[in-house]
Amino acid sequence: MRFRLGEYVPYLLSRAGVSLATNVSRELDAFGVSLPMWRVMAALLDEGEQRLGDLARLTAIELSTLSRIAAAMEARNLVTRRRSGQDARAVIIALTPEGRAKTESIVPRAMDWESMAVAGMTEDEVRVLKGLLQRLYGNVAGPEPLPGPERD
Template sequence: MRFQLGDYVPYLVNRAGVSISNTFSRELDRFGITLPMWRVMSALLDEGEQRLGDLSRITAIELSTLSRITASMDRAGLVSRRRSGEDARAVLITLSKEGRRMAEAIVPKALQWESAAIAGMSEDEVKTLKGLLQRIYGNVEGREAVLR
């Protein structure tokens, strides 16, 4: 049976994703943060204070990994963590002033990298791309949910 890696969707998606991530990670090195940290910061910038569990869903970072990441960001002064008043089990994460300042400095760079990645595509193509990627994620996670 013939199998061509260059025509195989999971490979193409993963290769594109890894490629973007790796190159942007190098940009983030200058700020002393990792890509998952940037995800956390941008999610908080957009959505405001979040519970750890919700942040895990938004950023697609494993809860246990996220727990360590936010602890490290807390030590670095980028976020603050406090117990929720409504549910004492929950931890609320917020951007600190410094974290917000850094996040706002990174946003333009992030948009530049996005532009570079989608260079030459029409608005329609980009829109289609986003839709299809969301469907892939939904399909895969949905199947996962069934298997669990």
């Protein structure tokens, strides 16, 4: 059984993701935010204010890393951090007006990055790609480490 790198899904996924992330990071320099910061901003713009832990899951950023990123973003007036009223242990992260404005200024470029990534694909192919990536994530996400090759 030969191992075919060019047909191996984890490789194809990683390679595409790394290359796209590298390009996007470079573009984000012009906006003065890092890629993880942009992910946080995009998540907050779409989903509204979030508990830090939920934001970590949403962005796939490790919690302690996100804690520091959130602190840096607060220092730059992009987000606020406040204790939850319901659960005083939880911290709610929310976009400031400045953060929202900056995020909205990036969104049009972000759409360009997506267009570039899927250039040459039909709308239907893009839809299929999104669906498959969502399903793949569902298979590999979650607290369970790695159940096994089949999940049924």
